[in-house]
Amino acid sequence: MILCARKDKEIIDGFIERSVFNETVDRKVKKIIHAVAKEGDKALIRYTQEFDGVSLREEELRLSQKEIATASKRIDHKLRQVIRDVEKSIKEFQRMDMRKSWSVRKSGLLLGKLYQPLERVGIYVPGGEKPLISSLLMTVVPAIAAGVNSIAIASPPKEEGLPHPYIIGAAHLLGIKEVYRIGGAQAIAAFAFGTQRVKKVDKIFGPGNKFVISAKRQVFGKVGIDLLPGPSEVVILTDATANARFIAADLKAQAEHNEGMAILITHSPALAQEVEKEAKGFHIIVTRTLKESIFMVNEIAPEHLEIMVEKPRKILKEIKNSGAIFLGDYSPVALGDYSAGPSHILPTGGTAKFSAGLSVDDFRKSINVISCSQKRLHQIGEMTLMLAEVECLHHHAASVTIRKR
Structure with missing residues (x-):
């Protein structure tokens, strides 16, 4: 046309x-989030049965190491090599893109930025008939490059009760040991609030359908999110x-x-x-x-x-x-x-x-670093005192004055 x-x-x-906003979807997702936050694993099992047609016991929410290793055998040598090659390309780019900690010292005042990896992240990999190996690689590899210590993956189960074997297998090749067979808004809620068997994460990553996107938007603040890829x-x-x-x-x-x-x-x-x-x-x-x-x-x-x-x-x-x-x-x-x-x-x-694509630094946080000598405090303390007094924050001012005596 x-x-x-x-x-x-x-x-x-x-x-x-x-x-990507949809009020009808938001209302449905709000109920799911509330149920998971209140009921934990029981809500996950109920929604997995309702939306995916898969009946699970609580101890089956997380895949066993045997299930993960078995699924990896479904990946033939040629595909395995492609995954390794793509992993290398992503890792090389992310390492070049990574910001470095820095500091500068001038006249008794040290200022800088300290970059630290997030402790624990949850990565959502969409389900369906098409195994989105690329989405897993494009999120997990930057997390590994950033130095994230704990990485959990959630992906909805298919009829046989497992996420697509290529998703599980690729996760295994990347060294991921924590994989959950849960999908949709309920997976996002589990990552955000934690359940009896799903440990809460600090930040959630990954694409998804309108229910997943709505859930990510609604749990933001309880946890961090990457972006809202629709x-x-x-x-x-x-x-x-x-x-x-x-x-x-x-x-x-x-x-x-x-x-x-x-x-x-x-x-x-x-x-x-x-x-x-x-x-x-x-x-x-x-x-x-x-x-x-x-x-x-x-x-x-x-x-x-x-x-x-x-x-x-x-x-x-x-x-x-x-x-x-x-x-x-x-x-x-x-x-x-x-x-x-x-x-x-x-x-x-x-x-x-107003936003950018996912990068290695989304899996890290920057921390401001300030160190002031006694001599420098005497030199710049007056500016601090004046602003604190104007704002009527007298104890702020006193915390400087006591050090100038």
Whole structure:
């Protein structure tokens, strides 16, 4: 469907104002969270039966080490090697991306930042018929690179009572020993509040459906969360030089995601028509200039942005809002989804305007460090005293004065 940037403003505004909020879903999820917080494992067993059709005993919520090891045998040598290679790519990127602790000392005052890994995290891996090994890798490997001591995974069970064996097996290859067969909002609640058999975590990571996203948003504050990654998105920005067949292939690839968004933005009417012949049913926005196309990209703030123009690097700095940018004809989103290195857990729903994709530092926290000498306290203490007195915090002022005597 070819849209005109100026004439079809109402439709295009729908892309810009999209949201993952759903009040009906929020109400249902609130009840689930409350039940898990109050009843613990009993609620997990009840919801697993209701939503997944799997009957469990309390002692079966966590997979045994034998079950984990057995599932790993389902992964053949070739796939095992691919997992190892992707793990290496992700780890190399995350190590380069990691911030380092620092300090500076000047005239008796030491200031710095100390970066420490989180103690314990919970990672949610969606279920379904498609084993999302990549989502597990893109969350677990950064956690390992950050130095997180305790990593727990939750993934919904299939009919035979286990998460997909590839998910379990990949977790085993990464050295994860704590895996739970629970899914949906109830898994998020278990991580947030803890139950008799699920130990509470400090922060929750991972993508999921609208119920998982709602649950993550509602437990934030009780625990930390990474971001709210909803349905997947791609916007492709092109000029007349782009390859229509490549564009069509990438739009079709995006269509494999449920409820996803795939849009082509171009100022070339001829290319728009050519792409529409190759890939019917997708939204194609035709603008008047490349500048207008860039403006529209920044307004939509997509999860993924492919730039297929004659000189893509030339306009890179003009892109303000996107989870990840793929430059040039030979950089499809699939590369970032699986093997390039950066995590594919990215902001969706327009949240790229104020948030970024998952990184190793999301599994760490920074702590300010301050050390002042007695001499330096005498020099800068007056500023502290004045502000404390203005705010009528007299004991704050006294804590400085007593050290100046």
